[in-house]
Amino acid sequence: QQWREHWQDRHAFERVQASGEAFLMPNITSADLDNMARDAEHRRLLGELGTRSLMSAPISIGGELIGSIMLASSRPDRVYATEDLALAQELSRRAALAIQAARSYNQALAATRARDELLSVVAHDLRNPLNTIAMAGSFALELLQGAEHQAARRQLDIIDRTVEHMNRLIQDLLDASRVQAGQLVLERAPTKPESVIREAMDMLQPLATHAGVRLEVECSPELPAVTVDRQRMVQVLSNLVGNALKFTPEGGRIAIGVTLHAGALRFTVSDTGKGIPADQLPLIFGRFYQARADRRGLGLGLSIAKGIVEAHGGEIWAESTVGSGSTFGIDLPVR
Incomplete structure (x- = not known):
């Protein structure tokens, strides 16, 4: 709005500028400077700058003129030509894209804040x-x-x-x-991995028994403690085992293990379920993802698990073979 108010059509040069069309003035004369000047002081400054060549390209978004890019040369050997104007127009196009992206980003932030509230x-x-x-x-x-x-x-x-x-x-x-x-609060404390698994299994064993699925745990008490939010990690493991229970048929098996791997504590949850198609694996940690065979819940569990693990500085991953089962892994740095 300020830009539009500034470029009122008081002079010929400003009328061209406000029209939203690119223009090129390869050789500026004294008369051109007279037309550009708003007053005597402005004319004096234009003369001192020694502008010899000028070009301008509009910045427009959705047909709305929001500004312009203006380039001026005072060097006698540097006279702008049509190819220079094409470059200025490309710069203005990219500037418009950047401004539009910034507007969209701010609108998205506002929408996110409104949604969270x-x-x-x-x-x-x-x-x-x-x-x-x-x-x-x-x-x-x-x-x-x-x-x-x-x-x-x-x-x-x-x-x-x-x-x-x-x-x-x-x-x-x-x-x-x-x-x-990025507002997930973690209450970290040194925690033995076996205690995390034990708490998760206490909650999930009745579900596994009801589903006719065998739960197996392999976790050495000699493994080092890891600094984590205990309840959040129980939440992650419960989510992974709960997902495995959904897709493991009666008589199947789910194995939960913890080992040291490349300086990290690795938790794994492996099942003998249906497996995940290769084209779906890159999508499973996305928000609202749901397996084609299951439409229960909101599809947020794996996305939340990923956020919790990454907030701990760790990594979550998955491997799967259709018809043989899946393995989900969590690698947490040992500090």
Whole structure:
């Protein structure tokens, strides 16, 4: 707006500038300088600069003129020609792209901030009624004792599991937002790897038993401690094993191991499931990715796991063969 107000069509030169067309003045005369000058003082300065050749190219975005690039030469042996004007036009085109990219980036940042604020409010507003439902269901379970209430208790168990699932979805949304914003808070402390695996297995063993899948753990108590956020690493391992349980058929096996590898502590989760197609492997850690055979959840689990591992300075990776199974690995630096 300031640029448009400045280039009011008070002089012929300014009218050309404001028209949004490129122009070239290879040899500037005294009369040209007179036309360019706004007043006597400006004319004096133009004369002292000794401008002999001039060209200008507009900067436009979506048909809107937002500025211009102007180049001037005061050297007698440097007179601008049409090829120089083409270069100026290319510079102005690239400047327009850069400005547009900066605008888009700022708009994206504003949209991200608005989304995160909305998520925070929605998560808070959703959790309050969910907690009320959970407490009411728990109280009802205590009241409904005896064989005659088995059918009602089964329905209350469904409500309880659904509330737990909804809480996990809400937490996934919040964690994904924090990871993307670089606001994931870690409470690091020296931690033995076997304690992380043991806690994750305590939560997942009942699910594996129900699915008819065998869980195997190999972790030496002699392995060194690693400085991590214990609960976040339990979250990562639980996510990886939980994913493996989804795709490992009854009678299958999931192996969890920890070894030292090239100066890092390597956690691995291997399964005998369906495997991941090669064309999908590069995509699995992306936000909202879901396997073609599974549409449960939001597809944020692996993306969150990647963010947590990278926040620890580590690396997460995956290997897979269709029909044979997959291996997910986490390499954490030992400090």
